[in-house]
Amino acid sequence: MKAPPGPFQPGFFRSPIRGPWLTGVLGLILLVLTSIVALTGFLSHMAYSPNLPGNAIVPADKDFPLILGWPASPTYLYAVTQGLHTNVGLMVIPFLLAKLWSVIPRLFVWPPATSPAQAVERLSIALLVSSSVFQLATGVANAQYWYPFKFNFVVAHYYGAIVFVASLAIHVIIKLPVVFQARRDREWMKPIREDLDEPTISRRGVIAFAGAGALTLLLGNAGQSLGGPLRKTALFAPRRDSGFPVNKTAKAAGITADMTGPDYQLVLRLGDRVTAFTREDLLALPQHTARLPIACVEGWTTTQEWTGVRLSELAKRAGAPNAQQVLVQSLQKAGVLRRASLGRDQIAADDALLALKVNGADLSLDHGYPARIIVPALPGVHNTKWVAEMTFQA
Structure with missing residues (x-):
């Protein structure tokens, strides 16, 4: 041939x-x-x-x-x-x-x-x-x-x-x-x-x-x-000038000031048991501060000082001190409702937080105000922002 x-x-x-x-x-x-x-x-x-x-x-x-x-x-x-x-x-x-x-x-x-x-x-x-x-x-x-x-x-x-x-x-x-x-x-x-x-x-x-x-x-x-x-x-990185990158802004996620205003409540669920906290209630709980990184799938990492309530404390308040997992849902309305689950070790980690502040100041809206998840070693996408509900399994 x-x-x-x-x-x-x-x-x-x-x-x-x-x-x-x-x-x-x-x-x-x-x-x-x-x-x-x-x-x-x-x-x-x-x-x-x-x-x-x-x-x-x-x-x-x-x-x-x-x-x-x-x-x-x-x-x-x-x-x-x-x-x-x-x-x-x-x-x-x-x-x-x-x-x-x-x-x-x-x-x-x-x-x-x-x-x-x-x-x-x-x-x-x-x-x-x-x-x-x-x-x-x-x-x-x-x-x-x-x-x-x-x-x-x-x-x-x-x-x-x-x-x-x-x-x-x-x-x-x-x-x-x-x-x-x-x-x-x-x-x-x-x-x-x-x-x-x-x-x-x-x-x-x-x-x-x-x-x-x-x-x-x-x-x-x-x-x-x-x-x-x-x-x-990092000359090839698209966000080298930002020390604290934002992958999705509040505007892109459909988050408005009304959704995070005085009427905001964090809802904790365990079966039929429902417990609700305002942001002021959350600030009144024992606070913990930890310096933790966020690492994203695109390859960037940023380390900040976070302050908030330990997830283990929230599990106790929900009635599940030995929680096996928790499903975290966001206020996000744009597209599919944002949600992610955390396992037992992540809930129990000493530095795993529902963060209310970063670097001593309240979270900005783009960074998840009024509350966001921060867990050591967790992919950034699962550090859910604008947390609305947490459903625990005992």
Whole structure:
């Protein structure tokens, strides 16, 4: 079968530095980096506690028994895992581009497959390339708060990760015998000793160039994950000038001054038992102050000093001193009513608060006035703002 014209023709790609050695080194680097990204991504999914009421993003998760509870300590657990996810994910981009450049002749092999085994290999490569590009492109778009696509980012990113991990596993299993054979024959050392015919850049130069790109992306974004004064160094972050970012304003959520005014009441429920507190009632309860971070899925972290009522105290007031979980509902009216559930360890954590103040001042409306949830190590999206009701289960 005659090969089509263009890149399918032998000799179309002429760079002498392409080959198994360069592809293998880049592949090893990518394996390490993508393993970190995949692991922290699935940990982020676990941090949402999707088996609790109101938390499931992927519908099947609410009935999935193997998802463990997310701990409330150490305080910076989610900030670290999600910071690694976003920043290492950015570092993957230059190495992936270099790897695709190194193997591009193989993508245009003709005929595409000469046996069923090779067809499986080629299919796994197609899935691996397409899923990795999809994951990185949508991940960067989400970090920039740019959503040109019409699908739910979190759901698509989750399923894309499953496709990526499965195709990567198939690819690694298929290539392991080749790697071991090359090591036995010491062929992996040959490119170090070989002289190339007029290369424009060395193999090591390609790796160094990709590494410099990865370092640039890391330095341009890591400041928003580290927070504090370093936030201003995050040149690629969309909100580097804000020490206390706001993902959703009160206006966007449909929160008005009337909803949070003198008639506001926090309702605690336990079965048929209902207890209501005004904001003044909440301020009269024992107050606790803690310095805690908020870490968001987009990769930013901010640490503030919060003051409010411990969730364990509210559980007692509701009649559930050993509460197993609580469903927190917001005043939010725009779109779907915002709600999220917290587990037993999160309720019982010493620094888990219904926050009424931040940095010694009343919460602003955009930051959740009159009351919001703050729990150590919890994803920012579950630190519910404008809390209206808390339904406990004993």
